[in-house]
Amino acid sequence: MTPEIVVDHREKAHALLNADAEKILRLIRVQMDNLTMPQCPLYEEVLDTQMFGLSREIDFAVRLGLIEEQFGKNLLNRLEKELSALHEAFTKK
């Protein structure tokens, strides 16, 4: 009963959000590889801005009915864990 094209919007929303989370991780890794300190206020600001942007996209996708609220929460939680692991690895260097 579910038209193909609807499934496509849902799948695309999930794929885009996962890709955006991955992009944030990559950005932070690049900053660390280039030795931009996590204590730097600019680092915090970039990260906050990116996380806010992603959370707005997630919220929008939930309101559109394209993703479950829980998927969004899990994505943000996982990203935060990965970021804090990166942060920890960096400060221990």
Next chain:
Amino acid sequence: MTPEIVVDHREKAHALLNADAEKILRLIRVQMDNLTMPQCPLYEEVLDTQMFGLSREIDFAVRLGLIEEQFGKNLLNRLEKELSALHEAFTKK
């Protein structure tokens, strides 16, 4: 040929984005009615954050194929014009 439910996602995306733009305008009007000065850095920050959030939603909707890029641009332009009219009206008070 276009399934109802797809049209619904598109319509919903447009409606949500229009509503979010309207919410920003309302927020700014409330700030002005309560005499929070537009020169206040907090005002600028709130506005910047809200505009960034909306532009991320718009970008996401474009990438999902739910809205045309031009619709997003028009929405942001119109909002910016309305905001600057509000701002002008306020500073002339």
